[in-house]
Amino acid sequence: MRLCCMLLFVAVMGNAQSVFFEGHVVDSKTGNPIPYANLSFLNSLKGTSSDEDGHFYLEIPERFLDKKVHISSLGYKDTIALGSAVQLGKKVRMIEETYALDEVVVAQSLGDSQVMNPISSYSIKSGFSSAATPWVLALYFPNIGAAKKYLETITVFVRKEAKFKREFSKFRLRIYDVDPKTKKPSRDLVQKSIVLESDINKEFVSIDLAEMGIKIPREGIYIGLEWLFLPSNWYVNAYQHPLTNKPVSEDRFAPTFAAVYQKNQNFRTMVYGLGEWSDFAIKSPGNGESLVPAISIKVSKNK
16 A cells, blocks of 8 residues: 655745845843754744754745744744844844643552553555655543553554665654643643654664653543654655656655554544644545554553
8 A cells, every 4th residue: 555645745936036044042041052953934834943052944935034933842832923023133032931731650569551542563554754844643541440640661563664864863752742622732841952863774663751750641642753854864765756757846844653553443543734733534444444553552551
């Protein structure tokens, strides 16, 4: 089955004059750089990410300077600024998010473990990739039963992309609680930035979080996969257009997250882009199964 890509295509700009849009994302109080912040021009499909030093750069049409830029990063309030103001000041100052999280208590004695959404290699049918602007792809896991559960491990499956030649690509793992009214992802349960590396020679990335003692909220939990538009993740997808037969060249960003069909409709998939969460649903023809990110979690019951 061909790869199902969550692609956002950039419109042809013709001969419009381009400018180099660059600067740094920093903490408003300390002035320290904020790595891996995502920047997206609103009402467009153009975006980038800051690197390890908080630096970002992107070639844009000059008219984009009149557009607003949405900036988001783990642990900080979303910021919206005019492109021309960012270009002039060369800095985006973000305000730290301040809200109280439930106390984290390491579970000293764990009972039976359970794997939710177990994945096998043969069940992987497709995948999700990103182009044009950064996104977060999140999968919902319900909390069924009365026992207290703790998040033990997260496993993310990836697909090899032949056109991506580097050995590793980076992405950020996000863990959200659930808004009881909208049922959408809400707060980050972990304020620490968890950036993982995907090895092109391996089918999955797994991380052990048992020591963090993350309790699964009553409403369930969302596991989010955040693309980072870094130079080290970039590659070009070149192909021949099926209708015009003309060559097409697109910027893409690794990794490609694997996808499986899931019968259980509780496993809801959502995407975050341009400042809001939206449902993302692809149904299998015939049986109505939903295509969801190939993410497994292992949870343990507290004795």
